Amino acid sequence: MLFDRISMNRFAIECVYRAIAYTILSVGVLIYYTDEPMRLMYWTVPIASVILLSISIKAFYYLKYKINEASARQCIFVLDVVVAALAIASVHFSLVFSLLLIISLIFIGNSFKSSFITTVVVCAIGIITSYLASIFIFGFQNYFNLNDIRLVLYSFSCFLLFLGSAFYFYKNYLEHVKKTKHYYQEQMDRYVQFSTQLSRYAPKQLWQSIMSGETQAKIEYKRKKMTIFFSDIQGFTELAENLPPEELAFLLNDYLGHMTEIAKKYEATLDKFVGDGILIFFGDPHSNGLEQDAKKCIEMALMMRQQMHVLRERWFKMGFPELHIRMGVSTGYCHVGNYGSDYRMSYTVIGHNVNLASRLQAVADIDEILVTDSTYNLVKDQFICIPKQPMQLKGMQNSMNTWQILEKYTGNTADMQQWFDYNYKGFHLLLNLEEIQHYEHVKLIDILEKMTATLKTQKRMTTNQGVAKLTLSDEVVEILDKE
Structure with missing residues (x-):
């Protein structure tokens, strides 16, 4: 609608300029014949101008909707050429009047950026019209006349x-x-801002697929083999009962923000x-293969x-209790897609493996x-896994074999590893070499050596069964007691 309104306003202005131009041509023709007896043929150009102006308005609207706006404007330009050819023939090709009129037509024609064939056809129509008008209406005499000073001055004016009007119109158009x-x-900026804000309420991959036209927002789903991940914070429900809402919101948003960035990194x-x-x-919607x-x-x-x-x-330094996460991973067939209604989807x-990851x-x-057998079989060559005792999960009829993921297997590249994270009862080692400065190496090595010596x-002081060894004096006392 906005494009149509802009086009109509522009055409209305052009109609006003066209009416003024046709009037100027008619007055020029009448000036040329002021010294001659009045004849009906002198009014040929003014009458034709009025008729063609009316035709041009109706023709524009008709052709605009039947073909397109550019073609409609070129057809209107042909009518302008016909009026100009009649005016040139009526003044018997008066040199100044004709040249200035042709220059004006060339200037207008260039603004349409017509093709070479269209330009040739328009020129042919103009030449044919002028010669036919000369033959049947205005006759052949006084060609290229330069004696009428009034017409010359009028033409230049x-x-x-x-x-002036063309440049003014062009400036306004710009x-x-x-x-x-x-x-x-x-x-467009508002659209980008709105789309960016709305994209935060949907998975990034889905939003990109919809924006690119690969996916449509309609109720549909498919069965697909996928890997499902589920995690939560251990003891968060109890923590929520004791923390003020503002602190709880900060803690949760901080946690979810970091986890989201990690998920984004791994696509x-x-x-x-x-x-x-x-x-x-x-x-889904994009996959690198089930194993990958x-x-x-x-x-x-x-x-x-x-x-x-x-x-x-960081949270502990801020006064929050220690928080830990638990994670479950399952691989298998699921149903993925849009669920809900046309109003809200x-x-x-959904599927068994989603419930399994949650359990x-x-x-x-x-x-x-913790991972299932199906996930373990896909990742066992790159990650250190240890078996767990078969578990009876809630809602599952049979016990299941599960595996615990310890760390990524690095093989011969252990010297280049930047992260060391080992957790065992009574012992926890977390080493991030990316954050340690070189001058801290000596201090850390000393601490590790003391731990190793301890x-x-x-x-040395305990047996293989974990019992403390007796010293020599303790063993002598024990022998004497027996005697």
Whole structure:
């Protein structure tokens, strides 16, 4: 509608200028014949101008909707050429009048950016019209006349008026284009801002697919083999009962913000937040293959666990209790797509393996990553895994074999590893070489050597069964007691 309104306003202005131009041509023709007896043929040009002006208005609207606006304007230009050819023939090709009129037509024709064939056809129509008018109406005499000084002065005056009005119109047109461009740029910026804000309520991959036209927002789903990840914060429900809402919101947003950035790094599809729980899946709408998706999911889980160590230290300094996460991963067939109604739909994943990932997370120990056999078989060549006792999960009829992911297997590249994260009862080592300065190496080596010496002493003082060894004096006392 806006384009149509702009086009109509522009055409209305052009009609006013065209009416003025036709009037100027008619007056010029009448000036040429002022010294001759009045004849009916002298009014040929004014009458034709009025008729063709009326035709041009109706023709423009008809052709605009039947063909297109550019073609409609070129057809109107042909009518202008016909009027100009009649005027030139009526003044018997008076040199100044004709040349200035032809120059004006060339100037107008260039603004349409017509093709070479169109230009040739228009010129042919103009020449044919002028010769036919000369033959049947105005006759052949006094060609290229320069004696009529009034027509010459009038022609130059009108030409200067034409140039002035053309430049004025062109300047206004440029300002109009500039304002229109500015308006649409503002609308585009608003559209980008709105789309960016709305994209935060949907997975990034889904939003990009919709924007590119690959996916449509309609109720549909498909069955697909995927890797599902589920995590939550252990003890968060109890913590929520004791913390003020502002502190709880800060803690939760800080946690979810860091976990989201990690998921984004590994190109995961973040399905939803369920309180402190996070549901993530790999394999839709884009997939790198089932095995690669599973490995990226485990790498993401390890990175989240490492990041949680950093967050826990920061939160502890801020006065919050220690918080730990539990994670469950399952690989198998699920149904993924848009669910809901045309009014409100949600892009999500459902199925047995989604429930399985949730159940694994619920039974996992703190900072533990539990995976199913199907996931283990896909990632066992790159990650250190240890078997767990078969578990009876809630809602599952049979016990299940599960595996705990310890760390990524680095093989011969251990010397280049930047992260060391080992957790065992009574012992926890977290080493991030990326954050340690070179001048701190000596101090850390000294601490590790003291820890190693303490462990060796403890090992020397105990038996293989963990019982403290007796000294020589203790053994003598024991023998005497027996005697």
